[in-house]
Amino acid sequence: MMKTNKTYEIDVKKKYINDEKQNVLRANLYKLTRANIRNVCLNLVDEKLSIEDEKSMRYFFGLKESDDLRHEIKNYDIDGFRPICKFLKGETESIKQYYAIELIAILINFKPRPYRNYRINAFEKNAENENGFINTDLNSIPLKKFNLEENTLNENEAKNKNDKIDKNLVSQKDSNFTIKNKVYLITILLILSTLFLVHINRTRWMIWQENQYIEVGFNVEKYNLNQLKVYKKERILSFKQIESPNCKTAYFKENGSENVWYGKNTKRTLEYFTALGLHPETGKTLKKITKYIITTHICEDYKY
Numbered sequence: 333m334m335k336t337n338k339t340y341e342i343d344v345k346k347k348y349i350n351d352e353k354q355n356v357l358r359a360n361l362y363k364l365t366r367a368n369i370r371n372v373c374l375n376l377v378d379e380k381l382s383i384e385d386e387k388s389m390r391y392f393f394g395l396k397e398s399d400d401l402r403h404e405i406k407n408y409d410i411d412g413f414r415p416i417c418k419f420l421k422g423e424t425e426s427i428k429q430y431y432a433i434e435l436i437a438i439l440i441n442f443k444p445r446p447y448r449n450y451r452i453n454a455f456e457k458n459a460e461n462e463n464g465f466i467n468t469d470l471n472s473i474p475l476k477k478f479n480l481e482e483n484t485l486n487e488n489e490a491k492n493k494n495d496k497i498d499k500n501l502v503s504q505k506d507s508n509f510t511i512k513n514k515v516y517l518i519t520i521l522l523i524l525s526t527l528f529l530v531h532i533n534r535t536r537w538m539i540w541q542e543n544q545y546i547e548v549g550f551n552v553e554k555y556n557l558n559q560l561k562v563y564k565k566e567r568i569l570s571f572k573q574i575e576s577p578n579c580k581t582a583y584f585k586e587n588g589s590e591n592v593w594y595g596k597n598t599k600r601t602l603e604y605f606t607a608l609g610l611h612p613e614t615g616k617t618l619k620k621i622t623k624y625i626i627t628t629h630i631c632e633d634y635k636y
Contacts, residue, residue: 335454340447341426341433347442348420361439364417366410372439377402385438387556388446392431394598394613412600429614430558431598448557536563540612543573567609574604579631583621593618594625602629 351357358375360368373389381389386401395404416432418424427433430447437445444453538545539559545567550560561567574581574592583592594604595611595618602625603611605618626634 335451337430337433337447338426340450343450344433344437344440344442345419348436348440351440357440364420366413366417369413369416369439370405370408370410373405373435374402376438377405381438384446384449388431388434388438391556391613392429392435392598409600412598428616429598446556446558448552451557537561538563538568543575544568545571545612566607571605571607571609573612574606577604577630579634581630583626583634590620592621594621595619 348357348361352362358372360372360375376385377389389395389401389405390397390399393401393404393408395401415424415427415429416436419427419432420436434446436442444450535550536547537550537560538547539555539561545561545564547563547568548555548560552560577583577592581592583590585591592604592606593608594602595614595616597603597611597613604621608618608620610617623634
């Protein structure tokens with residue numbers, strides 16, 4: 333089965349439910365409140381996070397590497413945990429914000445995490461299952477499956493011919509059979525790995541950096557997997573964040589159509605962009621700018 337963001341979300345939720353039934357959750361998670369989730373986050377910081385977990389947390393809270401993680405979590409608006417509470421309580425079926433799932437995975441110690449490790453683990457398992465090699469312990473596979481019964485005699489023939497099977501010879505054949513098929517398995521894994529790497533290297537990638545998309549190479553050590561997007565020329569050229577919109581910003585074109593789109597970041601602060609698309613942090617679809625938004629949040633004296 334293909335492992336996707338959706339299956340990752342489902343598996344994380346499944347572990348939470350199982351842990352709750354088995355009474356192995358952290359104490360604060362039995363009563364799902366926004367304040368309790370913040371307390372668990374603070375406890376995890378005190379217990380020392382792994383590099384991957386700290387990176388995921390910083391993305392969720394929208395922090396830079398130089399920011400004091402504990403201080404920022406302590407002062408975080410707990411309303412941002414509302415989607416997590418609703419999801420775990422079963423009030424909603426999914427969470428649109430990717431890093432909310434990563435945070436839940438950290439809170440309940442779901443493994444493998446983050447999502448890229450989950451995908452890599454699934455890829456390795458799928459490779460092992462190619463060409464029917466579902467059971468890698470080939471000694472445990474019935475010989476009849478590979479038509480080796482032709483090399484043996486049934487009990488009646490053995491009695492009629494009064495012949496005994498040389499057990500050492502059979503053992504040697506089984507051993508040779510196992511080695512041969514292990515070589516096939518390794519060869520298949522190498523081929524699949526090569527094809528996967530060729531596909532990745534031929535594909536162009538981009539990431540969101542500060543206020544725009546930039547083209548980068550595929551590097552999972554340098555970038556988080558969810559940061560890497562398939563390269564799109566129009567995103568590079570025309571999709572940018574407007575850092576300081578003001579009364580003079582051209583919010584509409586001459587024909588009256590919108591020229592600016594907006595959406596909230598992970599801190600629930602409004603941000604403005606030059607084209608329609610998904611918010612780079614939350615993944616939510618941006619909205620068209622309106623005169624109400626302009627006069628309420630940007631320029632009270634805006635004239636149109």
